[in-house]
Amino acid sequence: MHIKQEATERHTLSVTVDNEAGILARIAGLFSARGYNIESLTVADVTEDEKISRITIVTSGTQHVIEQVVAQLDRMIPVHKVTDLSVLGPHVERELALVKVVGTGDHRIEALRLAEVYRARVVDSTISSFIFEVTGNPEKIDKFLELMREVGLVEVARTGVAAIIRGKEAL
Structure with a gap:
């Protein structure tokens, strides 16, 4: 059966x-x-x-x-x-994440390069760490985090999804 x-x-x-x-x-x-x-x-x-x-x-x-x-x-x-x-139907979802990455040398350079590709903003910086602010749909943030794990991700804070329907109608 x-x-x-x-x-x-x-x-x-x-x-x-x-x-x-x-x-x-x-x-x-x-x-x-x-x-x-x-x-x-x-x-x-x-x-x-x-x-x-x-x-x-x-x-x-x-x-x-x-x-x-x-x-x-x-x-x-x-x-x-x-x-x-x-x-x-079509709706827009966005989320914000604060992402702390620790690293020096090549890892630091790669973290900055990836942040640029994902349009993440540096909101705090020390000699050995960055805190990036990245916004987008949850899949984009998941992918950014996956890549940052390779270069020194140590902490993440996420807001959760905010969503709104597309078009002229209001809920």
């Missing part, structure tokens, strides 16, 4: 909520309680009066699991709207 297994896909969810204490913990708890992984999580207020926040969650799952997650999030109070950007 052969059972067809549903494919796991990466999804970026945009969740608008009332900006109140505990909502982020409740949303993270929903994922945790059901054994769903959060790959990236960002949150910030998005209105002038600071009453509404936008939470961007990157997760993976089968289409059925993602539909369940969206439905469960949608039922939560004080969630206003849940949008699966991955299903809606």
Whole structure:
């Protein structure tokens, strides 16, 4: 007997909520309680009066699991709207990373060369180290980190994904 297994896909969810204490913990708890992984999580207020926040969650799952997650999030109070950007179509994702690289001589020169190729900016420098700031989609940052491991990567801090739908429509 052969059972067809549903494919796991990466999804970026945009969740608008009332900006109140505990909502982020409740949303993270929903994922945790059901054994769903959060790959990236960002949150910030998005209105002038600071009453509404936008939470961007990157997760993976089968289409059925993602539909369940969206439905469960949608039922939560004080969630206003849940949008699966991955299903809606073209959207822009960006992330920022601070990357500390330690090295001298050829390793230092190579780190600077790679940073130039990836348009990473030097935001701090000592005789033996650099801290680079690199922005882009998560795949670009992953590739930059992979290359920096070869020349002395020692520490990374990442912001998580911020995403927005393309075109004139607003969520």
